[in-house]
Amino acid sequence: MKRENVVGRANVEDTPELEAYYRALEGEELGALWNVANEIEPWYPQPKSVPTLWAWKRIHPLVRKAADLVSAEKAARRVVMLVNPGRKEWSAAAGLLYTGVQVMNPGEFTSAHRHQASALRFVMEGRGAYTVVDGERLEVQKRDFVLTPNGTWHDHGVEADGTQCTWQDGLDIPLMNSLDANFYEVHPKIVQTPSRLSRSNWKKPYSPVFLYKWDDAYKSLKRKKVFDYLNPLTGGPVMPTMGARLELIRSSSAFVRHTGSVIYQVAAGHGWSEIGGKRFEWEEKDIFCVPSWTRYRHGASSEAVLFSFNDLPAIKALSLYREE
């Protein structure tokens, strides 16, 4: 028990009589709140996630090795996950966010499926990759951003005349599982037959745009320094649970902290971030995370671009957003 000598906080000393009482409570699947209250209701968020950087030069040989060891067909989704040392049991990269790097050889594909978790991807390298979302086939290139919102059928692959492709997947799997709201289905066909998707009278809770091309996003980013990927119909985030943005980093930013987690990929350039008192140097394709309520700032001596995705739409929808 974490005792605190503050009015309004639990501060009960153990006695032999109380210890016997706690054992009796346990025997009936009961417990004394005052023994855990200070832990389960902390003064401010206590994320288990640890600020972590996954350097591309260290992880890419292991990502490529997956393509030699396991077939895309048997793995269903051949992905090397980025696992936060404090959130292993949730397969989370930070907080309620999952991320992984998927590798696909020319001519390979994943079979069509859908899930309750929302997904997004940011293409890291390669030529000839495509993704099919609710029947619509989208050709994706390096640094393109693609959505597969929750409930949409999707399959991905690389053309036979393409090159090995890697992309970062981001999903809210830990959020779905902590809400006990996850579902998964496989499509009756192995891959979808591509067809045009009608967008008239769009009522779905996510963006009707599934593919955001890098060239357009970068042009806008150069003007504004921050580019949020938005649902053009609402001006809000692309999906109800996750948002994404690009940031142009030219010097050091001010420290900030907020509720909600962020996972970054270095889209271009090199620089550094200070996260929770720790300094991380990063370069292109490195991935790193900022846990909730952790002070951070970024810096670069020459121009760098950070791609990131976050759980802020979910946090804000529940009125839980706070920042300093």
Ligand SMILES: [Fe+2]
């Ligand atoms: Fe999926």
